[in-house]
Amino acid sequence: MSETKKFMYVNRHAPYGTVYALEGLEVVLIGAAFEQDVSMAFIGDGVFQLKQGQDTADSDMKNFSPAYRALGDYEVNCLYVERESLEERGLNEDDLMPLTWEDEDDDWAEKKSIHIVSRAQLSDLLEEQDVILNF
Amino acid sequence: MAFELDGRTYEVDEEGYLADLSEWNAEVAAYMAKEDDCDLDENHWEVINFLREYYDEYQIAPAVRVLTKAIGKKLGKDKGNSKYLYELFPYGPAKQACKYAGLPKPTGCV
Amino acid sequence: MLHTVNKSPHDSSSLRTCLSLAKPGSDLLLIEDGVYGALSGSIHSDTIAERLNSVTIYALGPDLKARGISEDRLISGIKVTGYDGFVELASGNDKVQSWL
Numbered sequence: 001m002s003e004t005k006k007f008m009y010v011n012r013h014a015p016y017g018t019v020y021a022l023e024g025l026e027v028v029l030i031g032a033a034f035e036q037d038v039s040m041a042f043i044g045d046g047v048f049q050l051k052q053g054q055d056t057a058d059s060d061m062k063n064f065s066p067a068y069r070a071l072g073d074y075e076v077n078c079l080y081v082e083r084e085s086l087e088e089r090g091l092n093e094d095d096l097m098p099l100t101w102e103d104e105d106d107d108w109a110e111k112k113s114i115h116i117v118s119r120a121q122l123s124d125l126l127e128e129q130d131v132i133l134n135f
Numbered sequence: 136m137a138f139e140l141d142g143r144t145y146e147v148d149e150e151g152y153l154a155d156l157s158e159w160n161a162e163v164a165a166y167m168a169k170e171d172d173c174d175l176d177e178n179h180w181e182v183i184n185f186l187r188e189y190y191d192e193y194q195i196a197p198a199v200r201v202l203t204k205a206i207g208k209k210l211g212k213d214k215g216n217s218k219y220l221y222e223l224f225p226y227g228p229a230k231q232a233c234k235y236a237g238l239p240k241p242t243g244c245v
Numbered sequence: 246m247l248h249t250v251n252k253s254p255h256d257s258s259s260l261r262t263c264l265s266l267a268k269p270g271s272d273l274l275l276i277e278d279g280v281y282g283a284l285s286g287s288i289h290s291d292t293i294a295e296r297l298n299s300v301t302i303y304a305l306g307p308d309l310k311a312r313g314i315s316e317d318r319l320i321s322g323i324k325v326t327g328y329d330g331f332v333e334l335a336s337g338n339d340k341v342q343s344w345l
Contacts, residue, residue, distance in 0.1 A: 013256075014253055014256070014278050014281065015312070016278070016308075016311055016312065017251070017252070017253070017278030029198065032198070033198060033200065044255060044256070045255050045256050045281070048253075048281065048312060051314070052313055053313035053315065054311060054312060054313040055313070058307035058310055058311070059307040059308060059310070059311045062194070063311070064195075065313075066192060066193050066194045067194050067195045069192075069193060070193040070195055070197070070201075073197065073204070073205060074201055088255065088287060088288045089281070089284060089287045089288075090284045090285055090286030090287035090290065090318070095313075
């Protein structure tokens with residue numbers, strides 16, 4: 001790859017009710033093969049995708065929340081979650097799955113993937129990207 | 136599409152991947168491998184079992200790059216490389232091993 | 246009348262519209278992404294809690310569970326029901342209005 005671009009996948013939909021979240025996640029996993037600089041942003045109802053304790057045993061749908069824990073294996077190590085979106089929904093950081101990645105350059109140290117950022121910080125992050133994909 | 140084995144019918148998709156993961160058993164894996172002229176030995180099983188554990192934990196079939204890295208970490212560097220894995224599974228380690236493991240085709244597998 | 250709402254209150258006006266039109270004594274069942282409306286501490290919680298004295302509000306248990314929302318996180322007064330309760334609500338009311 002001659003040139004690495006900054007890709008951000010912006011997730012704005014809750015899981016299960018619509019197919020956006022699952023489709024978006026699949027695109028991220030497929031896109032990871034292109035070895036770009038990938039991050040994800042979770043705003044609005046998208047923050048519900050990362051809610052801990054999802055259990056679809058009683059509702060005949062596939063629980064795809066464990067797949068977010070594999071993102072580190074795919075070198076998607078940066079998940080930005082907008083603080084205001086959490087607060088508006090009665091959630092806080094402890095409601096989210098504890099996602100981590102292993103830093104090969106730091107003796108495989110386990111590091112947090114989720115970063116809680118303000119709306120203003122997220123606005124700046126969007127500005128920095130080369131490519132933004134919305135789901 | 137479907138195949139029959141020991142009096143049971145197994146549904147598969149057009150590429151031969153098992154439709155219902157929960158129907159999988161070791162005989163199914165061996166049968167699928169035989170169809171591809173492949174005899175499963177313990178090295179194959181190591182990868183197949185690893186894939187089943189990975190799917191159980193993450194609910195996805197890993198891409199080949201992820202599989203290679205993870206195998207290297209778990210089973211050692213001499214196995215965590217594409218040469219070793221392609222020798223075991225010449226049709227593509229992720230694709231072929233996932234099929235025998237009863238998993239769906241790996242996401243992003245081309 | 247039984248009202249059902251299947252959209253998140255953050256993403257759609259259906260819950261707000263439903264609550265503004267539902268007559269006292271009606272039942273409201275939150276299903277699918279509608280169950281996010283049952284969460285306490287959100288910007289919509291007060292509006293929903295205010296209607297609880299005149300409208301009986303339910304949330305579908307399997308949809309809460311799928312989304313990782315435990316019952317202790319709900320606005321107090323909202324009842325949790327299952328698919329059997331859904332059927333009872335539908336058959337116990339003369340009409341069902343599904344807000345889409």
